[in-house]
Each structure stands twice: as C-alpha cells, then as structure tokens.
Amino acid sequence: MAVTGMERHIVHMDMDTFFVSVERLMNSKLIGKPVIIGGMSDRGVVSSCSYEARHFGVHSAMPMKMARALCSEAIVIRGDMDAYTRHSRVVTEIIAEKAPVYEKASIDEHYLDITGMDRFFGCMQWTHELRQRIMKETGLPISCGLSVNKTVSKIATGEAKPNGEMEIPDRQVKNFLSPLSIRKIPMIGNQTFHLLRSMGISTIGTLGQIPMEMMDSLLGKNGIVIWKKANGIDPTPVVQYSERKSIGSERTFQRDTMDVAGLHDLITSMVEKLAFQLRKEEKLTSCVTVKIRYSNFDTHTLQKRVAYTSFDHVLMPIARELFDRLYQRRMLIRLVGVRFSGLVRGVQQLNLFEDTSEMVHLYLAVDKLRRRYGSDSVKRASGIQLHDLEERSAQSQLQKAVPSPEDRQQIDNLKNRRWRYWYR
Numbered sequence: 001m002a003v004t005g006m007e008r009h010i011v012h013m014d015m016d017t018f019f020v021s022v023e024r025l026m027n028s029k030l031i032g033k034p035v036i037i038g039g040m041s042d043r044g045v046v047s048s049c050s051y052e053a054r055h056f057g058v059h060s061a062m063p064m065k066m067a068r069a070l071c072s073e074a075i076v077i078r079g080d081m082d083a084y085t086r087h088s089r090v091v092t093e094i095i096a097e098k099a100p101v102y103e104k105a106s107i108d109e110h111y112l113d114i115t116g117m118d119r120f121f122g123c124m125q126w127t128h129e130l131r132q133r134i135m136k137e138t139g140l141p142i143s144c145g146l147s148v149n150k151t152v153s154k155i156a157t158g159e160a161k162p163n164g165e166m167e168i169p170d171r172q173v174k175n176f177l178s179p180l181s182i183r184k185i186p187m188i189g190n191q192t193f194h195l196l197r198s199m200g201i202s203t204i205g206t207l208g209q210i211p212m213e214m215m216d217s218l219l220g221k222n223g224i225v226i227w228k229k230a231n232g233i234d235p236t237p238v239v240q241y242s243e244r245k246s247i248g249s250e251r252t253f254q255r256d257t258m259d260v261a262g263l264h265d266l267i268t269s270m271v272e273k274l275a276f277q278l279r280k281e282e283k284l285t286s287c288v289t290v291k292i293r294y295s296n297f298d299t300h301t302l303q304k305r306v307a308y309t310s311f312d313h314v315l316m317p318i319a320r321e322l323f324d325r326l327y328q329r330r331m332l333i334r335l336v337g338v339r340f341s342g343l344v345r346g347v348q349q350l351n352l353f354e355d356t357s358e359m360v361h362l363y364l365a366v367d368k369l370r371r372r373y374g375s376d377s378v379k380r381a382s383g384i385q386l387h388d389l390e391e392r393s394a395q396s397q398l399q400k401a402v403p404s405p406e407d408r409q410q411i412d413n414l415k416n417r418r419w420r421y422w423y424r
C-alpha cells in the first residue's frame, strides 16, 4: 500500500481486442481480417472488434445491425465465453505470480501497484518484462501504461494501443493529458461529454483549467472527481483482487425442512435477486457456491467455476445442480445459501451470445421494473414460495408505487411468457 506523499507507480494492463484475439488464437484464418464478436440478433451489440473492422467505423457496444451495414465483409462470430474466461484466468495467474498488489478490474484488465519496485529494478523494465511474459505464455497481445495513478495509467494504455507500452512519469503527466480529448477520461460518458462539449470544452487541458467550483455546480461530486482527474489527480488505491470477494444470500428456516421442491424455488429466487444485484452494479461472477446446513448443524458447501456471467438463466441451473449434488442425506435442512464470487466489472452484453431478441428484451424489461418498484417486485413464478405469496398479498395493501399504464402493459406481457413472472 502506498504511503501518503510518496510517488506511486501504477501499471494498467489491458488485452488488445480481447475476444477477437482469443478467437484468432483458436483459428489463425481470422488474422488480418475484419472480425466482429457479439450477439447475432437484431438487438445484439458488438462486444469486440478487430482493428480491421474499426477502420470501417465499427466499435464496441454498437448495434450489430449497424456494424454489419458499415462493414459487410466482416466475419461475425457469436463468441465463446468459456474460452474467454479461461484465457482471462491464465493472464490473472501470471500477474498474480509476479505483482505485489494487483486488482482485476474487468475480464481483460488489471491494475498493479508496483511502488517500491524501483529500488530493485526500473519500474518500466519490470513492466516490460511482465508484458512480454504474458504475450509469450498466452499468445495474446496486451498493452500497458505506467504512471503515478490509475487514471493516468489507464489513459496511457489507451494511447499505447495496439500492442504497445507507455510510461508517463510524474513531471510529464500534465503535458501528456492536456491535448487529449475529454472522452479519454474513463468517467466521462456520453451525457457528460455532450454537456462539456456544449460549453466548448473539448480537451483535458481546457477542462483542468476551469474553476473547480464550476464543475461542482455543474455535475456535483462527480464534477470534482472529473476535474481532479483532468489535473492528473487520482488517489484511488489498487485494491487487491480476491477470488473470494463475493455477494451472497442465506436463509435459516424457522422450521427445518426436507421439501426439495420448495428449496429449489428458494434457491431460484436467491439466484435471481443476486444476479439482479450483479447487473445493477455492472459486475460479472465467475464462481457459484451453494451451502446447506443440516438440522444437526453439519454444514456442507460445493462450488463451481463458471464462465463470466450475470444472467439468472445461466446461474440458476448451476446453483440447483450444486444443491442436488450436495443434498445427499435425506435429513432435515436448517439453512441454505447461495454465493457468487470471483467478481469483476462487466456489462451484461458480455454473454449475450446465445441471445434471442426475446431474451435481451426480457432482461431489460424485468430489470427496469425492478429498479422502479424494488428488487422484489418482479420474480420468476417458479421462484415464488407460498409464504412469499402471503407476504405479497399483505404488502400489496400497503404498496405505494402504482405502475404507470405502460409498465402495467409490460407486467401483463411478462406474466404470459414461457418463463412466467409474478408482480407483487
């Protein structure tokens, strides 16, 4: 951990066109060609695209329909989350072996705090050797930035791409940032970008010169953080990654039970709630653990590594399978729990490869209703327990939020689906 006042050395590493690079490793015919990975349906979006496709204006998060229109010769691939997850883990293992402190920020991105390393090696030399080693051992290209904090290092990686590395020492930070577009600041999304552009602010240098108070009144607390970043200030620490960092849910029964169908339903609703939490926080999990405690307090857990996901329809069968494997003794159960770990930042389109328009639509609709009326407001009918129903009918008398006619229509549609939903 860095000592206050001491200059830090922070590395940011990000794989180049990660999904495309993994596909190219598996099929060398894709090398040198425009390749796009993403959901195939009309509502699908681009997850990753090669530089050859980027030349046509294709970029990630673009609707697939538009990407195909821009680059008709592109090879479009549905994607293989299992393979990407496997390669992601190998990269993390190599970094874990070498780096004193590292944070896995997303499926293809890590921050390393190598402060103090300069006493033994040059920090850039160390970074260069690690990057070479990752490329040699995985066969995948990666770029990196080395600077005094996470923001500047990440921006440096972006400037070094593809297949490059860049060091920005403390004294050069301002000159480096100054001419770059405000878009390069990781926190600036579309809305903030357009707001600032409408005020004539386009470069980081200009942004850094406007009074901090003005950013405060314009964007509140976030405005101040953005202003500091524009001035090369970012004190956020590199938080050591732990596969054990997790979210979970447990239920102890008032009366011990052997009702397997009821327990399945409970696990379904736990998974549903936790997966919604993942999506809300824009996270993905890579490990599911189920726990049971028998009435004699014997406790057993079983876990399974999974490809990065935040989808209930992927996680539910895994949790139920783990439960079935765990529940071997026909004994009364006192507690069950579900836990997701190995979390990284990531958005749901990451594994919308097997998507149908219906599936995308379903998640968007259900999550929107939950955000508006509470995480318990909409549940899969199979995850509903008898006591839930009783609670719900009691609660419905008290309920304050009344769905709009538009939401009411959405709720009626959900109730008639293949996976039936229930609105409290």
Ligand code: DCP
Pocket (backbone or CB within 6 Å): 014, 015, 016, 017, 018, 019, 020, 046, 047, 048, 049, 060, 061, 107, 108, 161, 347, 349, 350
């Ligand atoms: N990803 C995604 N949807 C997005 C952004 C990313 O599914 N909107 C996935 C696919 C990417 C991976 O995450 O391969 C890593 O994201 P990056 O932003 O690092 O993108 P790439 O690695 O593809 O390209 P770059 O070389 O610019 O890092």
Ligand code: MG
Pocket (backbone or CB within 6 Å): 014, 015, 016, 017, 018, 108
């Ligand atoms: Mg990347």
